[in-house]
Amino acid sequence: MGCKILLGCLDLYDINIKGKNGEDLGNTVGNDQLGKTLQYTITNANGFTCWGDVTIEDKIKPTIMCPSVPLIVNCLSDISKIAPPVE
Structure with missing residues (x-):
């Protein structure tokens, strides 16, 4: 089951997120929740x-x-220790 929230209409919805143990996280997540599955x-x-x-x-x-x-x-340097260029 999915929900679609249109930007600009967020004040029309109440969003609540809960952690694995049922703790209330409000409506915002951060880096502490990376990789976790929340309800x-x-x-x-x-x-x-x-x-x-x-x-x-x-x-x-x-x-x-x-x-x-x-x-x-230097021409005699060991270039294996130098990172390759990024394009």
Whole structure:
């Protein structure tokens, strides 16, 4: 069973998330819940509800910062210890 919440209409719904042991997490999750499966309940203004389980995942790509200064390597250096360039 799934629910679709349209952005801009969040004030029309009451969202409640509970942890594995039934602890009330409110309507926000964070890094502490990554990898966990939580129970949710969504109630609209008319009192209709839907519920289910949701697994919290982080799908955002990491940002890699590269130095703007060129890396100068001696011709006799062991380049196996140098990370390959990122494209």
